[in-house]
Amino acid sequence: xxxxxxxxxxxxxxxxxxxxxxxxxxxxxxxxxxxxxxxxxxxxxxxxxxxxxxxxxxxxxxxxxxxxxxxxxxxxxxxxxxxxxxxxxxxxxxxxxxxxxxxxxxxxxxxxxxxxxxxxxxxxxxxxxxxxxxxxxxxxxxxxxxxxxxxxxxxxxxxxxxxxxxxxxxxxxxxxxxxxxxxxxxxxxxxxxxxxxxxxxxxxxxxxxxxxxxxxxxxxxxxxxxxxxxxxxxxxxxxxxxxxxxxxxxxxxxxxxxxxxxxxxxxxxxxxxxxxxxxxxxxxxxxxxxxxxxxxxxxxxxxxxxxxxxxxxxxxxxxxx
Ligand code: GRF
Numbered sequence: 001x002x003x004x005x006x007x008x009x010x011x012x013x014x015x016x017x018x019x020x021x022x023x024x025x026x027x028x029x030x031x032x033x034x035x036x037x038x039x040x041x042x043x044x045x046x047x048x049x050x051x052x053x054x055x056x057x058x059x060x061x062x063x064x065x066x067x068x069x070x071x072x073x074x075x076x077x078x079x080x081x082x083x084x085x086x087x088x089x090x091x092x093x094x095x096x097x098x099x100x101x102x103x104x105x106x107x108x109x110x111x112x113x114x115x116x117x118x119x120x121x122x123x124x125x126x127x128x129x130x131x132x133x134x135x136x137x138x139x140x141x142x143x144x145x146x147x148x149x150x151x152x153x154x155x156x157x158x159x160x161x162x163x164x165x166x167x168x169x170x171x172x173x174x175x176x177x178x179x180x181x182x183x184x185x186x187x188x189x190x191x192x193x194x195x196x197x198x199x200x201x202x203x204x205x206x207x208x209x210x211x212x213x214x215x216x217x218x219x220x221x222x223x224x225x226x227x228x229x230x231x232x233x234x235x236x237x238x239x240x241x242x243x244x245x246x247x248x249x250x251x252x253x254x255x256x257x258x259x260x261x262x263x264x265x266x267x268x269x270x271x272x273x274x275x276x277x278x279x280x281x282x283x284x285x286x287x288x289x290x291x292x293x294x295x296x297x298x299x300x301x302x303x304x305x306x307x308x309x310x311x312x313x314x315x316x317x318x319x320x321x
Pocket of ligand 1: 011013014015016017018089090091110111112137176
């Protein structure tokens with residue numbers, strides 16, 4: 001079996017979503033494994049099942065501790081388990097900003113409503129009271145504000161005429177169990193999706209001043225300057241120009257720097273066939289652990305090399321001090 005991404009599931013109660021993830025992970029082609037189930041409630045019913053399934057568990061009550069202290073204890077246990085992602089599944093704790101910051105883009109939650117509707121509690125009753133035709137559930141990334149991060153996926157669940165909150169909750173739960181595992185699988189493998197990678201490069205390239213996208217020989221490229229006289233500072237390559245894999249080409253200061261990079265990290269860099277001759281370098285983006293800050297720094301450096309003087313002047317002055 002391939003290396004699978006380790007996730008830690010945090011629960012406070014019955015843990016049926018945790019169970020759904022554990023069973024999804026039993027499929028041979030599931031890209032994640034549940035490395036740890038952790039709880040702030042030492043006798044949370046879900047822990048029994050996790051244990052019976054042979055999964056490591058960790059518990060530590062939050063009583064008598066500050067939010068930050070408790071979060072730190074959980075953080076240490078999660079890191080110790082080697083988990084790359086945290087999956088909140090009925091974890092009834094508000095998390096400190098510090099903890100959320102540490103797991104930025106690596107922590108998911110499931111909420112029993114069609115967000116942004118009905119954040120917080122009593123979601124089913126509120127949907128019934130509003131006369132909604134559908135309730136549902138959402139998987140979202142966790143940000144400091146409760147139930148507010150970007151929604152990754154949702155499932156609508158029909159409301160039937162005789163539903164009360166309890167009956168509706170049971171039906172929504174069926175949808176939750178399907179949605180969580182599939183969304184998690186898709187999210188953690190997003191770096192294998194060329195469209196996602198392209199959008200990341202695009203976002204960073206277009207965040208630089210006076211830039212725009214223009215295809216070049218059938219692949220997206222980014223230029224700085226005016227429409228007419230602008231210059232390319234990056235190209236996206238998805239097996240273009242005879243290369244393998246997904247990469248971005250950026251400009252180095254010349255062939256010396258290019259060969260130093262190739263020596264220093266041959267797994268990350270390669271010389272692109274056509275552009276390599278003029279000192280461009282390719283950065284691989286399909287390694288599964290791309291450091292996007294590093295890519296953003298490269299784009300900026302490359303941008304700076306070809307940007308019109310009027311744009312770089314202020315930066316040069318600032319750097320002199
Ligand atoms: C679910 O309804 C989930 O949407 C919410 O908490 C509940 C957890 O249930 N975040 P379980 O412990 O997974 O059974």
